[in-house]
Amino acid sequence: MQADPAEQARRLVDERFPDALAVVLAGSTATGRATPGSDLDIAVLIEDGGVTRRETIRFEGRVVELFVHTRAGLAALFAADVAARRAVMQSMYVSGLVLVDRNGEARHVRRLAEADLREGPPPLAPGAVETRRYGLTDALDDLADTSDTIERLAVAGLVVNSAADLLCDHHQAWLGSGKWLPRRLMEADARRGAALLRGHLHSCEAGDPTALFEAASEILGLVGGPLREGYRRTWPGGTDSVAAAAGR
Incomplete structure (x- = not known):
């Protein structure tokens, strides 16, 4: 029997990102569309000075897609997603399951993401x-x-x-x-x-x-x-x- 994805994500965060400001489990495992082969999509907000990156790992037998970012890095990712008319990161924060919300950081990011989604993408020239x-x-x-x-x-x-x-x-x-x-x-x-x-x-x-x-x-x-x-x-x-x- 495969481990509960939310609990698995929490164990990963405790091990690898104990000082995270915000963590959100997104994707199919957070929206009820998961299959036995679904990976974990995890957005991690870290303190300034860290490295904004995307990284794929395997944890407890499950593939994990990590989206790690500082505040400045996340702002740049939000801007890039709006320009590309895709809003991938915004959707992760709005529809995902909040696992860590230190000092309201996750709620703040979610409000920013919701504002982008309401505004919609820029029209094509x-x-x-x-x-x-x-x-x-x-x-x-x-x-x-x-x-x-x-x-x-x-x-x-x-x-x-x-x-x-x-x-x-x-x-x-x-x-x-x-x-x-x-x-x-x-x-x-x-x-x-x-x-x-x-x-x-x-x-x-x-x-x-x-x-x-x-x-x-x-x-x-x-x-x-x-x-x-x-x-x-x-x-x-x-x-x-x-x-x-x-x-x-």
Whole structure:
């Protein structure tokens, strides 16, 4: 029988971070979605002068993801997450289980995180939306054009991620990746998000991309519709590749 994750996390903190200012157990083990193979996601606020870092360890047989930060380090992480429109650290502090709250530090950080989440992510600049419209238009053209099963699967994944990016920005909602992509999509727009996800599933299972194409096209329509001829982007120079710049 596997150890209780909260008790396991407390033992780890007592051993490795006895002077922590705040500790939060986040992720699936704190939200009731844990599986036997779930790791522990633990945010640890330490005194100034320490090293802000992410570290993966194994403790009592379980993989642990440590997110260790000073106050200044956490402020920088919050700012970076807002800029990336993902709010990963903020979500950890808001939805996680508080294990240590020395002098109210965890409550203070949670209030800051809640303020960020309420505010929402910054909107994409018009040029960035235009670039994403162009990219999704191109991906949808490829989805309709290719008959190769493997290529279609690859393009379908690109369509889902591109459409999700635009839909979340349209609603000024937070983005997610991996298993957080469907969760964030449904929070942003339950109807369109579900249609996009169901279309992707049907495309993968049945090889028919029609529903995915229609769902992504509706999302594209929210932000100005397809963009092909007339798209123009000046190049900033430097070391950016074409692909890297197109993703901005």
